Amino acid sequence: MSQVDQAWGAGPSARYEDLAKKFRPLFEEIRQGAIAREFNRILPDAQIALLKRAGFGALRLPEGEGGLGATLAEFFNLLIELSAADSNITQALRGHFGFVENVVNTAPSAFRRRWAERISNGEIAGNAWTEIGNASQGAFATHIARKGDGLVLNGEKYYTTGSLFADWIDVGATGLEGEGITVLVRRDDPGVRVVDDWDGFGQKLTASGTTTFSDARVDPLDVVVDDTKFGYSPAFYQTVHLATLAGIGRAIAIETAAAVSARTRQFSHAAGPRSSQDPQVLQVVGRIRSNAYATTAIVLQVAAAQERAHVANLAGNDEAVERANAVAELETSQALGVVTNLVLEASTILFDTLGASAAKSSTALDRHWRNARTISSHNPRIYKDRIVGDFAVNGTPPPGQWRIGQAPALTAESPDKVDESSAAA
Structure with a gap:
């Protein structure tokens, strides 16, 4: 049954239903086991x-490189459908x-x-960026070093969502000259240890725990300078969260x-003989569904903005890219x-x-x-509201890439030099 038939609205493109048909049987299979996995903590x-x-x-990989060539709107709409089946899986694949x-x-x-070939062959990458404890906002303690004729990676990360399921791990690190870099290492390298010690009350099955790197081997070809990453990456990663939330909303509805x-028991003072005939209950059900419907529409609007940024990036006009x-x-x-x-x-x-x-477990x-409370806590909304308000009132552009960690010490000469964008991670 199409999205239109279910009153969730038209898909984001004329071909969307054909694209979605490929995955909906898998989504249904995933949905059927979701509660059992949750209840028994089965990854x-x-x-x-x-x-x-x-x-x-490989949804976003162009067809000419072995992918499906999905637009960002098609991609995020599919994430909503997957999240309605099991939001843990979307979160695990976010990195x-x-x-x-x-x-x-x-x-x-x-x-x-090299990476298009790996992705088209079904290989996936996990995530290892956040450092906890006394980690700095300005640089990663995780770093590469020379060992013999090669490079190795050492350090420890937390919130390494999805790495337990991955073939590769995408790691934020410090380079040989102190520069920010991204490193790709094999998940099965002897120097990589992934532990499912995530103790959050939500998104329990995402394996968002600790990954330790001990002289993990690094191919120099898989080291990328951090400032070359796509400019709308903060928005993209956040929109994966938004699509996950929208899918949770749809699952709730x-x-x-x-x-x-299915409910047959009813209160003696209710407004109908059964819940399915109780106008007060139906009103709440309708409100829940309307909330879910609205979240999908919002996510697709955000996806359109990112598609414009993607197109601008490919065109290569620096001013247009920055604006988009x-x-x-x-x-x-x-x-x-x-x-x-x-x-x-x-x-x-x-x-x-x-x-x-x-209320039974x-x-x-x-x-x-x-799950919704956990996802929405990753990037506190109070900071986003402030950023939007600052733009609306003062025309202040949003901050760029942000990190979490110990803030730089304030000085008497420059009390405003703390990078506020780093407060959300």
Whole structure:
């Protein structure tokens, strides 16, 4: 059944339904096991393997390079559908999708050819950027060094989402000259250790724990200077979160409607003999679905802004690229608070449509609030609201790439030199 038939709105392109048909049977298979995996803490290794074999990791890669050539709107709409099935999987693949986006924004080169081939063959990359403890905002402690005739990587990362399922790990590090770099290392290298020690109350199955690098081997061809990455990357990574939230909203709407339809017990003081005939309950169900519908529309609008940034980047006009990147970041920031509020509200009021039995752990309905709250905590919306307000009032452009860590010490001469953009990670 198409999106139109389900009243979720038309897909983002004329060919979208044909593209989605390839993956919807997999999404349904993933959905059917989602609650059991959540309840028994079973990592989605098999489900991610299914998506890899189907070419889902190569969605954004051009067809001429072995991918499916999806536009950003098509891509994010598919992420919404996947997230409605199991938001853990979208989150686990977020680092891979960001890496692929960098590849498709890279000029023709040996690096691009090598990675396009790997991606088209189904290989995926995990994520290893954040450092905790006394980590600095300004530089990574994780670094490469010379050892013998080669290069090795040493350091420790946390929030290494998806790396446990990956073939490669995309690592933020410090180079030989102190420069910021990106390093790709094999997940199965003897010097790489990935531990599923993520202890968050949400997104429990994303393996967002610790990865340690101990003299992990580095191919010099897989070292990239950090400032060459695509300029709308902060907006892109955030929009993966927004699409995940929109998918959670859709799952809430679908599961709540099904639970209300099946419910036979009813309160004596209710407004109808069954929940499915109770106008007050139906009103809440309708509100939940409307929230979910709105989040999809917002995500697709944000995707359009990023598509413009992508096109500008390929055209190579520096001024146009900078402007398009700034607009993409602003639109993403404007969307974040609204999408978050809509989904968090839906994840709470769903319990108003059902009795106390809905609070049973076995129903796993609480996973929606836990997952949405966890995702929306990665990049605090208060900072996004401030950035949007500063642009609206003062015309201040949004900050560029941001990191989290210990802030530089303030000085009497320059108390405003802290990079506020680093406050969100």
